[in-house]
Amino acid sequence: MPSKKSARLAALTVAAVCSAASTVVLTAPAHADSVRIHDIQGSTRISAYSGKEVTDVAGIVTGVRTYGSSRGFWIQDPQADDNPATSEAIFVYTNSTPKGVAVGDAVTVSGTVQEYVPGGAATGNQSITEITKPTFTVVSSGNAVPAAVVISAKSVPDAYAPAGDTAANGSVNGLTLRPSAYALDYYESLEHMNVRVADARVVTGTDAFNELWVTVKPHENANRRGGTVYGSYESQNTGRLQIQSLGAAADFPKANVGDKLAGTTTGPLDYTQFGGYTLVASELGTLKSGGIKRETTQKQGRGELAVATYNVENLDPSDATFAEHASAIVNNLQSPDIVSLEEIQDNNGAKNDGTVAADQTMQKLIDAIAAAGGPTYDWRSIDPVDKADGGQPGGNIRQVFLFNPERVSFTDRAGGDATTAVGVTEAKGKAALTVSPGRIDPANAAWTNSRKPLAGEFVFRGRTVFVIANHFGSKGGDQSLHAQYQPPTRSSETQRHLQAAAVNAFVKDILAVQKNADVVTLGDINDFEFSGTAKLLEDDGALWSAIKSLPKSERYSYVYQGNAQTLDQILISPSIRRSCDFEYDSVHVNSEFNDQISDHDPQVLRFRP
Incomplete structure (x- = not known):
């Protein structure tokens, strides 16, 4: 993703499309007495x-x-x-x-x-x-600044944006603004004006660019920790507003979700590339802590298998976050039996020299977990082809199975590599993988410049569990919620749909051999639990996204532009779902905090195979 502070690009030449009432024909430069x-x-x-x-x-x-x-x-x-x-x-x-x-x-x-x-x-x-x-x-000089317009729950409409003009490829640019009907029109009608919010609750913590998000609608899709949940493509949450500052960066508050900018925050209303409408504050409210703490999940019982997914955000041996990741796994996740790790980088990180092995990265993490009082984990993975799986150039990110050998065993079946496709066979009336670990259909165009799913066969208390670790294509390139095109185009989901269909087909291969097989498909799906991607993963009941077992207000693993949303998921096969003997937890240790070590919250599933 490009930097939020990227160089200014050349202005777009846009044909002026206005209503007849507002069109002005110019024959000479306009003067102040006629143009305001x-x-x-x-x-x-x-x-x-x-x-x-x-x-x-x-x-x-x-x-x-x-x-x-x-x-x-x-x-x-x-x-x-x-x-x-x-x-x-x-x-x-x-x-x-x-x-x-x-x-x-x-x-x-x-x-x-x-x-x-x-x-x-x-x-x-x-x-x-x-x-x-x-x-x-x-x-x-010394004139009074025009009084700030108060942006509040009462002033911002509940509808987000009008449908774009079909004759203009869905653009809203030529439509007459209706600020009393649509939130985007309301904010546009205040473009560059002096505005004010009061006692605004923080819904995205301070980021590395000294930006945060607040809501002026504290009851809008609120969750118990102070955030605002994005629960459908129609619930864009109109009260969200980004805050920057005209002051010194060192003075910008370090806020977490649920905190409050008490008093008034005032300044011009700008529009930015990565935030849309942004209040650039000349006066900042006083930060008041909401007091949220990092969550800790429940420890699995003796007969329960705990399976987790955790995106550790481009982890390589040079990072300073190993002890913190280890603490999160041991203390907050309670040392799951199996952890699907996403974004494990090779041994020298972003250095682009052909290195693909990640054994040093993994050993450093395993040692840190043991030092934090956790078990001595083992691990399995497959090194990718250099530069073939996307992510940070030179980093060669991949998924890795981390597992506790004192609680679960891994079934090794030789032959798996970056280009060999894992298959499903029958052994003594049960499903088995042809290679373990193995990659699902790595030659499929669905995985071009993207991570290939990692499949593995585990045994817990005599019962085989198939685990598929995923990291689907990113949402980069999608139009933003605040785009001129309404509804915005989600171009990146085309690849994720192909990926979801491929994984779903593989799960169906397992279930065709063994109808009651326990299959856990998990990872950074990079899409929502209500998305078309999730529906394709779930197709024909082969899988079900277990985060939907939580109340809607609890369904999130990532916070972006003021919206708490689900990107990380654990999907389960019918045998696990039918048992009703499972627990799901989205463990909020990162996404809501300004000092996060990853931008994703881990997810944990506990069940009895």
Whole structure:
């Protein structure tokens, strides 16, 4: 994924599509007596002035940005019109650090209006209306900043976005804004204006870029730990808003989900590539802790098999997180019998020199677990072909089975390698793998530049359990929830659907030989429990995503842009589901915290084979 602070891309040239009432025909540069900021902004997302020169546009400076790739200042007209769809503010893009201008200055600005798309047109993001190549004059200083518009549960509509114009490939750009009907229209009608939230609860903890997310709707799909759950493609959660700061990075609060920005947080409403509408705060509320703690799951009973999945986020021997991962496995996960590890890198991590072995990575983790008071685990995996499985270049990530040999044994069947497909055979009336560990259909185009599933055969108290470790293709390339295209396109799911179908077919091969076989399919599925990917994995009842045994408010393993959501899943075969003798736990140790060691929460299934 590109950096959130990536270099500014060239502005997208967008044809201005406006209603007749807001279209202005220009025959000469416009002057302040006829063109105000709300004229430039108009009542659609695209300015009728895009690409045109304007002169002496008046406003009060409400914020100055001196850092990053988008430097400049915001101005707002204190003389608002009577149209709630038209913003009264605009960003003046100076490219370099703006000089000679301060908050409270009354200025007139001349320059060229442009529609800038953060991240570039290919992202499908909305555009920002701004004035570029500016010249400006300070008319007076020390003026009062226009009063901030309060964004609250009452002001933000419950519907997220209108359906896009089918004649414009689903874009909402040409539609007249309806700020009382749709949340995205409401936020767009406030683009660049001075806004305020009060006593806002944090729903995504502070990240490495000094950003966090709050909600102005504390009851909207809330969970018991303070987050906001994303439970369907129709529940985008309209109260979410990203917070950045115009202040020093060192002063930005280190917040966790459930904390609160008490008091008021005020500043211009921007739009960013990875967050959409963003309040860039000149005044930050005071951080009040919500007090959430990292969770600990229940210890498995003597007759229970505990199987877990844990994405350890590009773990290689140079990382400083081994002791913390070990502590999470031993103390928070209670030393599961089998752990599917995702994103184990090779022995020298991202160094791109042809190394594919990961024995040093695994030995360091096993030693750290033992040092933390856990069992001495054993492990099985298959080294990938160099650079064939995606992920960080040179890292050669793969899935690994970590297992406690004092509780469970691994059935080794020779012949498995990066290119050999595992099959299913019959042995004494029971299903068995042809190779163990083995990879599922590695030549299938579904796995191009993606991790191949790892299948293994385990025995617990005399009962065979088949485990399939997965790491499906990422969601990179999908249009964001806040995109100009509504509903947004999820292009990445095409590959995941093929992957899900391949895994489902393999599970059906096992069940065709042994109807009552215990099969656990787990890992970083990179898709939701309600998604088409999950439905294809579950096809014909071959599997069932066990996270659905939890209340809807508890179904999450990952927090992204204010939405608590499910990416990591454990799916079970009919024999396990029918027994009703299983417990599922999404163990929240990472996703809600600013000091996370991975961006995923591990999942644990306990059952009696």
